[in-house]
Amino acid sequence: MPASIRDVAVRAGVSVGTVSNVLNRPEEVSTESVDRVTRAIEELGYVRNDAARKLRAGVSTTVGFVVLDGQNPFYNDVVRGAEDEASRHGIAILYGNTDEDVAREKMYLDLFEEQQVRGLLIAPYGDVTARLQRLRSRGIAAVLVDRFSGDGKFSSVSVDSVVGGTMAVEHLIAAGRRRIAFVGGPFDIRQVTDRLAGARVAAENAAAPIEIEVLATGAMTVEEGVAAGARIVSRPRREWPDALFAANDLLALGLLQSLVVDGRMLVPHDIAIIGFDDIAFAGAAAVPLSSIRQPSRMIGRTALRIVLEEAADPSSIPRQTVFQPELVVRRSTGN
Numbered sequence: 001m002p003a004s005i006r007d008v009a010v011r012a013g014v015s016v017g018t019v020s021n022v023l024n025r026p027e028e029v030s031t032e033s034v035d036r037v038t039r040a041i042e043e044l045g046y047v048r049n050d051a052a053r054k055l056r057a058g059v060s061t062t063v064g065f066v067v068l069d070g071q072n073p074f075y076n077d078v079v080r081g082a083e084d085e086a087s088r089h090g091i092a093i094l095y096g097n098t099d100e101d102v103a104r105e106k107m108y109l110d111l112f113e114e115q116q117v118r119g120l121l122i123a124p125y126g127d128v129t130a131r132l133q134r135l136r137s138r139g140i141a142a143v144l145v146d147r148f149s150g151d152g153k154f155s156s157v158s159v160d161s162v163v164g165g166t167m168a169v170e171h172l173i174a175a176g177r178r179r180i181a182f183v184g185g186p187f188d189i190r191q192v193t194d195r196l197a198g199a200r201v202a203a204e205n206a207a208a209p210i211e212i213e214v215l216a217t218g219a220m221t222v223e224e225g226v227a228a229g230a231r232i233v234s235r236p237r238r239e240w241p242d243a244l245f246a247a248n249d250l251l252a253l254g255l256l257q258s259l260v261v262d263g264r265m266l267v268p269h270d271i272a273i274i275g276f277d278d279i280a281f282a283g284a285a286a287v288p289l290s291s292i293r294q295p296s297r298m299i300g301r302t303a304l305r306i307v308l309e310e311a312a313d314p315s316s317i318p319r320q321t322v323f324q325p326e327l328v329v330r331r332s333t334g335n
Contacts, residue, residue: 003045005019009040011043060117061092061118062091063094063118064115064120066096066105067123068098072220075123079093081304082304084297084301085301086304091308096111100189102126105124120132120135121303123147141310144156145300148320152320156321159299160323161194161276162198164276164292166202167325167327169198170202171274171329173202175243180203184215184251195247199212215232217251220250221251222251222257225253243333246273248276249291252291255273256332259271268331268334272334273287273333274289282330285332288332289330290333292326
């Protein structure tokens with residue numbers, strides 16, 4: 001059993017209060033007592049429970065972060081940005097991946113509420129408004145990440161996915177592509193619907209309106225991209241699209257893999273592919289992937305700063321921070 005502060009006091013021959021003073025206010029204790037307590041701590045291997053101390057004082061040193069897809073390097077970069085900022089404030093990040101599962105999302109929200117985290121960052125999958133309001137009533141600030149707060153009840157940090165979708169398809173149209181398919185899903189993920197909406201805006205504004213075909217996927221993974229690519233190449237050649245806009249880079253990389261293995265459709269000669277997020281693997285693909293870049297680490301850093309500010313001042317007005325996406329052009333779209 002780990003040594004307790006009482007064990008240290010017994011070994012040093014002092015009161016528990018003296019040990020506490022040595023740990024927290026050594027300037028108020030005699031040099032002899034400090035030496036005796038320090039020796040006892042070293043002999044017993046005592047480690048102070050700083051987290052418990054701070055919780056008793058009503059100040060937690062942790063922030064919870066719930067993401068909807070831990071396999072996506074984009075979210076790993078967002079969390080890394082939050083961690084970088086958290087370290088500047090002496091804060092630790094507790095991380096949970098819901099894997100696009102409402103039950104797992106609830107489990108992590110329950111856990112972080114029980115842990116009395118100082119604040120919560122969440123890239124939500126389900127409707128969490130009521131739950132976040134409950135957390136706020138218990139003194140836990142919450143900020144939405146990679147999701148715009150449409151009702152303005154909570155602060156949010158996101159990228160304009162509608163603009164990003166528009167940029168992607170405008171780029172494909174400018175490259176001469178006319179039979180464009182959007183690959184993504186499930187459509188209860190807000191980012192997916194926003195990116196498709198942006199794609200349709202670009203198609204409708206084209207000189208000759210273009211219809212966007214939708215190829216739904218069950219998840220935003222490489223495996224789902226591979227499966228979607230297999231569905232495309234199984235069609236008669238006259239029904240093949242000449243461009244694909246994937247809702248994220250993992251899907252785009254899966255599509256690219258499927259088409260390269262099949263070998264009948266050359267990228268970008270026969271079909272162009274553009275993704276979304278601009279993860280590190282995008283530029284290292286067999287055919288470097290064009291993508292819509294999100295400032296992932298900046299999103300994480302900004303969200304962490306906001307949640308700490310709101311934890312310190314619960315009366316602060318929620319704010320919506322929206323970053324603009326950036327088009328990154330590589331070989332997969334023929335440029």
